[in-house]
Amino acid sequence: MSTTMSTEASENQHVKVKRATKSSLGGLGIAIPVLLIMAAGPYIVDRGLQQQLVTLFALIVMATMWNLLAGYGGMVSVGQQAYIGIGAYGLIYLAETIGIDPFLAVPAAIVIAGLLSIPISFLAFRLVGGYFAIGTWVIAEVVKQITMQVDALGAGSGMSLTVLNELSPGRRIAYVYWLSLVGVVLAVLVTYLVMRSRLGLGFTAIRDDSVAASSLGVRVTRSKRIVFVISAMGAALAGSMIALNTLRITPESIYSVNFAAFMIFMVVIGGIGTIEGPIVGAIVFFGLQQWLSDLGTWYLVIIGVLAIVITLFLPRGIWGLISGNGRIRLFPVGYRLVSPLSALSLTGTKELNTTSTEGVSRPD
Amino acid sequence: MQWLNAVVQGVLLGGLYALLAAGLSLMFGVMRIVNLAHGVLAMLAAYLGFVFVNNMGVPWYLAILIVVPIMALVGYVLQWGLFNRALNKGGLAPLLVAFGLAVVLTQLLQEIFTADNRRIQIGSLATDSIQVTDAIYLGVFPVLTFIVAVVVIAGVQVFLNSTPLGRAMRAASDDPDTVKLMGIDNRQVYALSTALALATVGLAGMFIGMKTQFSPTYGDLVLIFAFEAVIIGGLGSLWGTLAGGIVLGVAQTLGSQVNPSYGLLVGNLVFLAILAFRPQGLFPKAVTT
Numbered sequence: 001m002s003t004t005m006s007t008e009a010s011e012n013q014h015v016k017v018k019r020a021t022k023s024s025l026g027g028l029g030i031a032i033p034v035l036l037i038m039a040a041g042p043y044i045v046d047r048g049l050q051q052q053l054v055t056l057f058a059l060i061v062m063a064t065m066w067n068l069l070a071g072y073g074g075m076v077s078v079g080q081q082a083y084i085g086i087g088a089y090g091l092i093y094l095a096e097t098i099g100i101d102p103f104l105a106v107p108a109a110i111v112i113a114g115l116l117s118i119p120i121s122f123l124a125f126r127l128v129g130g131y132f133a134i135g136t137w138v139i140a141e142v143v144k145q146i147t148m149q150v151d152a153l154g155a156g157s158g159m160s161l162t163v164l165n166e167l168s169p170g171r172r173i174a175y176v177y178w179l180s181l182v183g184v185v186l187a188v189l190v191t192y193l194v195m196r197s198r199l200g201l202g203f204t205a206i207r208d209d210s211v212a213a214s215s216l217g218v219r220v221t222r223s224k225r226i227v228f229v230i231s232a233m234g235a236a237l238a239g240s241m242i243a244l245n246t247l248r249i250t251p252e253s254i255y256s257v258n259f260a261a262f263m264i265f266m267v268v269i270g271g272i273g274t275i276e277g278p279i280v281g282a283i284v285f286f287g288l289q290q291w292l293s294d295l296g297t298w299y300l301v302i303i304g305v306l307a308i309v310i311t312l313f314l315p316r317g318i319w320g321l322i323s324g325n326g327r328i329r330l331f332p333v334g335y336r337l338v339s340p341l342s343a344l345s346l347t348g349t350k351e352l353n354t355t356s357t358e359g360v361s362r363p364d
Numbered sequence: 365m366q367w368l369n370a371v372v373q374g375v376l377l378g379g380l381y382a383l384l385a386a387g388l389s390l391m392f393g394v395m396r397i398v399n400l401a402h403g404v405l406a407m408l409a410a411y412l413g414f415v416f417v418n419n420m421g422v423p424w425y426l427a428i429l430i431v432v433p434i435m436a437l438v439g440y441v442l443q444w445g446l447f448n449r450a451l452n453k454g455g456l457a458p459l460l461v462a463f464g465l466a467v468v469l470t471q472l473l474q475e476i477f478t479a480d481n482r483r484i485q486i487g488s489l490a491t492d493s494i495q496v497t498d499a500i501y502l503g504v505f506p507v508l509t510f511i512v513a514v515v516v517i518a519g520v521q522v523f524l525n526s527t528p529l530g531r532a533m534r535a536a537s538d539d540p541d542t543v544k545l546m547g548i549d550n551r552q553v554y555a556l557s558t559a560l561a562l563a564t565v566g567l568a569g570m571f572i573g574m575k576t577q578f579s580p581t582y583g584d585l586v587l588i589f590a591f592e593a594v595i596i597g598g599l600g601s602l603w604g605t606l607a608g609g610i611v612l613g614v615a616q617t618l619g620s621q622v623n624p625s626y627g628l629l630v631g632n633l634v635f636l637a638i639l640a641f642r643p644q645g646l647f648p649k650a651v652t653t
Contacts, residue, residue: 074456123639123640131392264463296475298471304465312461
């Protein structure tokens, strides 16, 4: 897609609607070298650090996908751990019992989670707002309770991933690391592309006023369902990354509501309704988790209080602070109008931000 | 006969669920806040009761008289300190703040009281029962719980329908801006609503603590039961919530009758079935709360 285009009516006046900015091009200039360095990870850092980075990658995927659901879609879910569990169990079941290559089992498990989320969405969408939140939690509990009744899934005691033991530990960890890095890039890229698309534009309209959006022809429920399914698949990706990293899962740990808490805290702290925010939030959360690890469960108290304070006093999160409330954008999903007046203005280019479709305004 | 017994026990259990749900309903009804910290606040009340009864030797009925006002005060302070601010921010803020509070409070309870199971001691009352027929025994304590639940629900309903403050709460629910024009500070009305809601949560938490083993994370289940009772019964009616609680309670005891590990699952499945086939609930909006 071209980054600069002229509208027909204003051609003579040189009004331009543009998407990319200096900061977004600069961001791309930083992101690509960073990704290349990250890709060299297994040659640079030791196995322990690689495993920790996989944990960070899983957190980034979770935060990015929860933000797509809640920050853009307006659906606060406390039940995404259902899909984390389905992704993890799906991967191990396919790899151990069916005998599929574990790295091919990851996309298969993600597809299974996506398919299961479709009928689930019909149940969950009966509820809105806060009741939707608790409803998704109940559904996650039901998925856990059903898992615990199925002997093929190890019932209450969980499952282990043993087929990867054929690989040497160094290789195994490096492969999991690369797969997880690809997972992060995919999650962010999918969110970016969805929000740039017609669907994303409709979504911002739904978030701001769903009745008005619907009257303009936005298919509200269908759009919500698509995002619900995508974010379920993203959570399943995170779940399979966790399973590959830890090699052992139990129903209580993989369906833990703590994952919902992590997702919400990361997104709120980083900045809800932006693409950069959840990434920043995940890194901050991971850092705090490591730094406060000596304090036991106190770290969750501290992070929780931080999230409450940020919700009340800094609703755009840390990224809002860094970016000057949306002036810097690494992932431009909106458009900006470059005013013809700016050519006359002595102060140089002035960007009007009135047509922004990005979630820089406070998400509703 | 054991099936009939299970139904009777389920009905009694349903009273407790309805009492739990009353506070959740009330806060949603007046402020449209879904208090995700509802369950853990009930656990806070249970732990307060545990300290008074087990550690300090206060009789349980006196402990209730102490814990309920404390919880009302907690509600009043929470509303002014957190929820009113969050309501000003609009959007997702109240929900996110409530969830943050739930996580923080759960962890704090775990730090203070550990994750061990506790129970408030009520002596022989826990086991006293009346034999109705050969197979049906009515526990004195479950019957007492049920009566208290019905009385409290009726009391809240009467309060909302026929006192000036109850009227202000209903008015703030219908149209907060007009309420302000009438010279009522809706923030204060909200604070008193939350105080009332948490008083019922305090009572429910005490009864849970006396009925069963609890730990900080038991609050998650408490929230889910309360929510399911509200949705099964139908939004907007406290009597519907009582019916919803009874349906949930009966589903759980019948499920446990089949297999002890099925109780929770069957309760949840009944909830999902209602959601799928009768999303307005069994008794939708009879009286606005």
